[in-house]
Amino acid sequence: MSVKKIAKIAGVSTATVSRVLNGSDKVRESTAKRVMQVVEDMNYRMDHVARRMKVKQTDSLVVGLVITDIDNPFFSSVAKGVEDVVSKNKLVTMICNTNENPEKERFFLNAMLSEKVSGAIIVPTTGNLDFFQDLVDDGFPMVMVDRKPKDLKIDTVSLNNKKGSYEAVKKLIDNGHRRIGFVGGIKGLSNTEERLAGYLEALKESGIQIKDNLIVYGDYVEEGGREAIQEFMSLKKPPTAVFSSNNLMTLGCIKEIYKQKLNIPKDIAIIGFDDSTWAEALIPPLTTVKQPGYELGVNAAELLIKRLKNGKANSIDVVLNPELIVRESCGTKKINIG
Amino acid sequence: MSVKKIAKIAGVSTATVSRVLNGSDKVRESTAKRVMQVVEDMNYRMDHVARRMKVKQTDSLVVGLVITDIDNPFFSSVAKGVEDVVSKNKLVTMICNTNENPEKERFFLNAMLSEKVSGAIIVPTTGNLDFFQDLVDDGFPMVMVDRKPKDLKIDTVSLNNKKGSYEAVKKLIDNGHRRIGFVGGIKGLSNTEERLAGYLEALKESGIQIKDNLIVYGDYVEEGGREAIQEFMSLKKPPTAVFSSNNLMTLGCIKEIYKQKLNIPKDIAIIGFDDSTWAEALIPPLTTVKQPGYELGVNAAELLIKRLKNGKANSIDVVLNPELIVRESCGTKKINIG
DNA sequence: TGACTTAATGTAATCGGTTACATTAATTGA
DNA sequence: TCAATTAATGTAACCGATTACATTAAGTCA
Numbered sequence: 001m002s003v004k005k006i007a008k009i010a011g012v013s014t015a016t017v018s019r020v021l022n023g024s025d026k027v028r029e030s031t032a033k034r035v036m037q038v039v040e041d042m043n044y045r046m047d048h049v050a051r052r053m054k055v056k057q058t059d060s061l062v063v064g065l066v067i068t069d070i071d072n073p074f075f076s077s078v079a080k081g082v083e084d085v086v087s088k089n090k091l092v093t094m095i096c097n098t099n100e101n102p103e104k105e106r107f108f109l110n111a112m113l114s115e116k117v118s119g120a121i122i123v124p125t126t127g128n129l130d131f132f133q134d135l136v137d138d139g140f141p142m143v144m145v146d147r148k149p150k151d152l153k154i155d156t157v158s159l160n161n162k163k164g165s166y167e168a169v170k171k172l173i174d175n176g177h178r179r180i181g182f183v184g185g186i187k188g189l190s191n192t193e194e195r196l197a198g199y200l201e202a203l204k205e206s207g208i209q210i211k212d213n214l215i216v217y218g219d220y221v222e223e224g225g226r227e228a229i230q231e232f233m234s235l236k237k238p239p240t241a242v243f244s245s246n247n248l249m250t251l252g253c254i255k256e257i258y259k260q261k262l263n264i265p266k267d268i269a270i271i272g273f274d275d276s277t278w279a280e281a282l283i284p285p286l287t288t289v290k291q292p293g294y295e296l297g298v299n300a301a302e303l304l305i306k307r308l309k310n311g312k313a314n315s316i317d318v319v320l321n322p323e324l325i326v327r328e329s330c331g332t333k334k335i336n337i338g
Numbered sequence: 339m340s341v342k343k344i345a346k347i348a349g350v351s352t353a354t355v356s357r358v359l360n361g362s363d364k365v366r367e368s369t370a371k372r373v374m375q376v377v378e379d380m381n382y383r384m385d386h387v388a389r390r391m392k393v394k395q396t397d398s399l400v401v402g403l404v405i406t407d408i409d410n411p412f413f414s415s416v417a418k419g420v421e422d423v424v425s426k427n428k429l430v431t432m433i434c435n436t437n438e439n440p441e442k443e444r445f446f447l448n449a450m451l452s453e454k455v456s457g458a459i460i461v462p463t464t465g466n467l468d469f470f471q472d473l474v475d476d477g478f479p480m481v482m483v484d485r486k487p488k489d490l491k492i493d494t495v496s497l498n499n500k501k502g503s504y505e506a507v508k509k510l511i512d513n514g515h516r517r518i519g520f521v522g523g524i525k526g527l528s529n530t531e532e533r534l535a536g537y538l539e540a541l542k543e544s545g546i547q548i549k550d551n552l553i554v555y556g557d558y559v560e561e562g563g564r565e566a567i568q569e570f571m572s573l574k575k576p577p578t579a580v581f582s583s584n585n586l587m588t589l590g591c592i593k594e595i596y597k598q599k600l601n602i603p604k605d606i607a608i609i610g611f612d613d614s615t616w617a618e619a620l621i622p623p624l625t626t627v628k629q630p631g632y633e634l635g636v637n638a639a640e641l642l643i644k645r646l647k648n649g650k651a652n653s654i655d656v657v658l659n660p661e662l663i664v665r666e667s668c669g670t671k672k673i674n675i676g
Numbered sequence: 677t678g679a680c681t682t683a684a685t686g687t688a689a690t691c692g693g694t695t696a697c698a699t700t701a702a703t704t705g706a
Numbered sequence: 707t708c709a710a711t712t713a714a715t716g717t718a719a720c721c722g723a724t725t726a727c728a729t730t731a732a733g734t735c736a
Contacts, residue, residue: 002692013716018694025695028714048452049387050692053721061449062432070421076414083408083435087442092449094400094432097421104425111399111430114386115453222615254619277560278614281592283621340722351686356724363725366684388722391691 001044010038021046052116062094063304064112064120066105069220070097074247074274074293075123078145081297082121089305091118100186102127113140119308121145121300126188136315141307145300148190148317155307157300157318161191164289164322165198165243168271171287171324172241173206175331177269180208181239183228183249185220192217195245195273214239218249225252233260240268241330247274247288254282265331275325284328292320339382348376359384390454400432401642402450402458404443408435410558412585412612412631413461416483419635420459427643429456438524440465451478457646459483459638464526474653479645483638486528486655493645495638495656499529502627502660503536503581506609509625509662510579511544513669515607518546519577521566521587523558530555533583533611552577556587563590571598578606579668585612585626592620603669613663622666630658 003021007014012035019025020035027035038044052060063086067075079095086093094117096108102125109131112120119141124132129149136142136154143155172180182199185192196215203210216231218224225244229252232238244250250272254264262268264284272279275290299318307313341359345352350373357363358373365373376382390398401424405413417433424431432455434446440463447469450458457479462470467487474480474492481493510518520537523530534553541548554569556562563582567590570576582588588610592602600606602622610617613628637656645651 003694004692014693015695015717016715019715022694026713031714045448045451047454047692049454050391050721051694053388053391053692053723054694055721060453062453071411071414071418073409073411073414076409076411079433080409080435083433087434087446090445092432092434092446092453094430095417095421096425096430097418107428108425108430110383113383115398115400115430116385116387248615251615251619258619276616277586277589278616278620281589281596282616282619341724342722352723353687353725354685357685360724364683369684385722388691389724391693391722392724393691 001042002047006035006038006042006044009042010035060116060118061091062115062117063091063301064109064117064122065093065095066098066108066112066120066122067095068098068100068123068125070095072220072246072248073276074291075146077293078123078297078300081294081299082301083297085298085301085305091305098123098125100125106131109135119143119304121297121304123147124149139312141304143300143304143307145296146191150190153315155303155316155318157296157303157320159191159291159296160319160321161194162198162201164273164291164324165195165245166202167198167322167324168243168273168287168289169199169202170205171326171330172243172269172271173202173208175241175269175333177239177241177331178208179211179214179237179239179241181228181232181242182215183225183242183244183253184215184217185245185249187217192245199243218244218252220246220248222248222252222255225249225254226256227252229253229256229260233262238268241265242268242270243273244270245273247272247276250274250286250288254286264329269329269331271324271330279325280327282329287327287330288325290323290325292322295320339380340385344373344376344380344382347380348373398454398456399429400453400455401429401639402447402455402460403431403433404436404446404450404458404460405433406436406438406461406463407558408433410584410586411614412629413484415631416461416635416638419632419637420639421635423636423639423643429643436461436463438463444469447473457481457642459635459642461485462487477650479642481638481642481645483634484529488528491653493641493654493656495634495641495658497529497629497634498657498659499532500536500539502611502629502662503533503583504540505536505660505662506581506611506625506627507537507540508543509664509668510581510607510609511540511546513579513607515577515579515669516546517549517552517575517577517579519552519554519566519570519580521563521580521582521591522553522555523583523587525555530583537581556582556590558584558586560586560590560593563587563592564594565590567591567594567598571600576606579603580606580608581611582608583611585610585614588612588624588626592624602667607667607669609662609668617663618665620667625665625668626663628661628663630660633658 003014003017007017019027020032083093098105121143123146145157148156148158216228218228271287273289275288279286341352341355345355358370421431436443459481461484483495486494486496554566556566609625611627613626617624
């Protein structure tokens with residue numbers, strides 16, 4: 001069914017049909033009704049794709065969202081936040097999953113551009129930063145979320161990661177720990193660096209010496225957490241507490257700790273990054289730095305939609321604050337451990 | 339940048355540019371190189387949207403995925419499965435989230451059709467079944483996943499829910515339980531009904547009388563699980579075991595059980611539906627019916643892609659089998675409880 | 677070399693809409 | 707009632723690609 005056919009059946013011109021469909025121009029009441037009747041009868045559905053060819057100012061209905069791991073609850077809550085805002089604006093979200101692979105990321109972005117999405121929200125890998133900057137400079141609306149690559153003039157929505165990890169580590173120190181292991185994510189990502197920075201600052205502030213063998217990277221995956229604990233426990237002086245910088249690695253840590261028959265928090269205290277719905281169902285309930293994933297998504301989507309409407313302007317950085325949710329896995333205050 | 343401009347700059351016709359771009363027809367080596375050079379220099383990116391207007395047999399790069407709760411790990415693993423297969427086929431996935439709202443569902447489907455997605459995978463609500471059938475009859479490729487509405491001639495990929503819940507309940511019975519609470523999902527959905535059926539069959543088979551007050555519906559949300567436990571515990575003869583038919587409700591159950599200072603499995607045994615990455619980190623580790631969410635997604639996507647290539651054929655139902663992952667939350671064999 | 681075949685390229689219609697401009701119908705006013 | 711004005715509708719070009727068909731250039735062979 002096309003406008004042409006509708007026009008023929010209704011006995012009017014394509015222009016009239018188009019006018020009726022868009023409701024803008026003046027059409028006689030009776031004509032409009034007749035056309036609408038045909039539209040209904042024929043079950044006509046407009047081809048937005050064709051429409052957009054002509055109407056350039058009308059953007060596509062689609063907003064892109066590129067994330068790195070849809071299966072990670074943190075990102076799925078980001079996605080939900082984005083989706084809620086986007087659909088509230090009568091748009092739809094096209095989600096792609098990169099698995100931290102820059103090539104997939106680039107492929108997806110190109111596909112989205114080919115498909116003429118109106119803008120994109122992206123959790124960037126480290127691989128395509130120049131490409132992104134070019135796109136934005138070309139006028140493609142884009143917002144980065146969770147990660148904040150340096151030296152880019154692109155809107156970002158991120159968390160104050162340093163503050164989050166600082167507070168977590170501070171808490172452990174306050175509870176008497178002085179050998180604290182740090183399980184980092186993917187090297188080179190802003191959030192990894194920032195979380196490390198918070199850890200270092202907390203230690204430094206308390207005059208605790210930084211030991212390289214207490215700093216381990218687990219690539220943000222569960223297995224990485226397991227390995228980190230194995231590594232820590234094989235030290236002659238293992239840490240008495242661990243700060244793990246994302247939820248999957250934390251889960252890996254906990255499982256490994258159980259496996260080694262160690263007690264939380266007596267043998268080893270733990271604080272994780274990312275609060276999850278199951279964190280309080282663990283025994284002992286897990287102390288976490290709560291990242292407002294949903295809000296990150298909401299903010300990113302709102303920023304993007306603002307950009308879609310207002311076009312260019314200087315780039316903006318939105319920084320949300322984390323919250324330390326204290327539960328029992330980090331132990332309680334005491335003096336002189338280990 | 340358009341084909342026209344490229345043609346002008348390269349000093350050839352649009353037809354030649356198109357031929358070079360598509361690599362199909364014969365173009366002189368030297369001409370092709372010259373055109374490609376301009377394409378590179380000008381940073382030209384083809385407008386697939388325009389292309390599709392003409393090339394009808396070439397489907398869009400986009401496959402739609404409509405799920406009901408992107409934030410539920412089960413669905414996000416389904417999404418991941420779909421996404422992996424789709425992107426392996428050099429396509430992209432457009433995900434929409436309905437929150438179980440049929441109106442949003444319909445809106446999204448229409449948007450996808452307008453955007454000319456090549457087909458869709460959907461976790462259907464109960465609200466738009468006729469609409470779906472119409473679409474499929476009109477030749478729109480569609481696969482339903484997780485839920486299997488009756489009387490539709492549409493491909494489905496689902497779980498043998500009845501078997502899953504039968505085995506879980508059977509396990510509880512084998513362990514000596516005779517008062518077993520059932521926490522159901524959303525009434526009217528096929529999976530809810532099937533899970534109930536498995537529960538009923540297991541009881542019947544063991545000659546256990548079915549009690550209506552041990553059957554409660556929690557709408558697949560965490561709060562529903564909490565309320566179910568509250569309701570059960572307020573009975574004069576509370577159940578000694580609970581089977582909860584999805585992960586969120588299970589989490590709610592567990593939290594409420596802890597809150598009431600009850601012991602799992604001594605005071606109350608529990609088996610959940612959906613295995614989650616955190617299930618084995620709970621204490622005691624949670625016995626679950628493992629739904630292969632990822633595989634459901636993979637199968638759905640493969641089925642859809644087959645449809646995209648081969649067109650119409652009789653509809654197919656793929657049924658995957660669940661697996662009971664026995665951990666400690668369901669207790670162990672003993673005789674004559676309660 | 678020139679007639680004929682084949683390879684390379686160009687021209688213009690087309691997909692399904694929108695819209696500037698042209699045209700026709702209805703309304704107004706004296 | 708009829709010219710002038712305005713409202714309603716129609717005609718045709720256009721968006722950015724593809725492609726059937728037409729045309730021109732390059733080979734081939736006697």
